[in-house]
Amino acid sequence: MTMLGKKIATREAYGDALVELGKENPNVVVLDADLSASTRTSKFAAQFPERFFQMGIAEQDMMGTAAGLAAAGKIPFASTFAMFATGRAYDQVRNSIGYPGLNVKIGATHAGVTVGEDGATHQALEDIALMRAIPGMTVIVPADYVEAVQAVKAAAAHVGPVYLRFTRGGVPVVFGDDYQFQLGKAALLRDGGDATIIACGVMVGAALEAAEALAGEGLSIRVLNMGTIKPLDGEAVIKAARETGAVVTAEEHSIIGGLGSAVAEVLGENCPVPMKRVGVPDVFGQSGGAGELLEHYGLTAANVAQRVREVVGRKA
């Protein structure tokens, strides 16, 4: 049963995958900070109440408790909004979890501007940057429900800290049932020789749409889904630059420190080519509908296509 084209939030996948993991592995435990209905950990809580820890509105304590659980052999999934997981509890994530390399999974939902009406205080736009800077932290941004379910399972199987970023709002399913998420590997969604779009999260759908539109103009565009931001698949990035000569990145995150920065770091040192980052410019978000906000900040297929035309024009 394929879900292709259906719109579904990746946080739903988080909730569903946790239930599956709970059945498979008695060591999986889940923590939440008074947002279990929103993060969808309520599904796990209903089935495995003895392995669900409601921590109250205390994200710093939640991260520390998760560290202790991991130190004693459990596989804790600490869950809250991306803003509070990475902002309020940064020191705890860095020092109590990251530094000792503990086996804690951070399930961060409601990332980016698609949070919508709640506005800037709830729209984490720098969470990837913060998590990426922590040594040993794996950072995963699934593009749709299908990838998200697999990513949660891959995170559980991986030994070490993992940051998982999910959306509040519905995202079109772009992957069929045969899709296989591989930790640390880019997925080639469409091949082409004139330029490459490297995208993650909600922008993967926009990237595919942009490539389709550009095909109509005679441009053949490669599209890479970068589900893992760290460790970054540098090989795929360099190959794309060598073979297509221009790169555009697209992410629902600040253009500072996220996927675009990670790709720029690799290209700058290995294979500089014309490049453009599509993301939220260096500003805070604001209230609005999710779709309106994506439009407002240029997180659209049309803007991605425009940036591709620009980088193709800059090619020597």
Added chain:
Amino acid sequence: MTDKKSFLKEKARQIRRHIITMTGAAGSGHPGGSLSIADIVAALYFEIMKHDPANPNWPERDRLVLSKGHAAPALYAALAEAGYFPVEKLVELRRLGSMLQGHPDMTSTPGVEASTGSLGQGLSIANGMALAGKLDGASWRVYVILGDGEIQEGQVWEAAMTSVHRGLDNLLAFVDYNGLQIDGTVTDVKSLGRVADRFASFGWHVLEIDGHDLDQILEADAKARETKGRPTLVVANTVKGKGVSFMEGKVDWHGVAPKPEQVEQALAELAN
């Protein structure tokens, strides 16, 4: 004095000597708050806790989280005395590449249970361990040592709620009440009033002891073991710099290492 008590007193004295030697050799570190917990750490590692230096990852072991991580020298000294690693290693404290980092690093040092140093985080970690123990129906216990300045951190009170809410009677927390932090006395910097009352109002089983009296430390642990359904907090009244006359009660000895002649004087005072 009983044999047990004289044995523990001797261990505490050795730990204090190591603290002086180590920080002296390193030329930096935190002697004051290390000396104030020497008796508690001696009681934990040489009487109270069930552990096996030959098998630091033994699943059934009791665990200590040193939340006030700057007192690492006291922890390292106890671990070395217990046999987790040779005492000769202690002088490598704070050197490049050393297994004895400036603050506890559970990935570098056998016997260290948590990486601490950013204050306020240890009680949460200890809670997580205690919760895991409860989930597994295990009998091992968790200990944590907090500073009296450290408990100004909000996370401590988030964690204090968790310990009680979860009924973690397999947890014992010490507050090393030495009355001093960095910028002055705890009373002057930001007073909590009576710490015992604060924790009691959160629902903890609270005891107050002389943190340098080994009998009282052992007795507090015995009472904690008898207390079911809630965690125990022990306010341990201590003297910062305890055992070294020129360091006792002096805020200046929080984070300064003794110079060679001061090391000599301190070791002479701790000769027996």
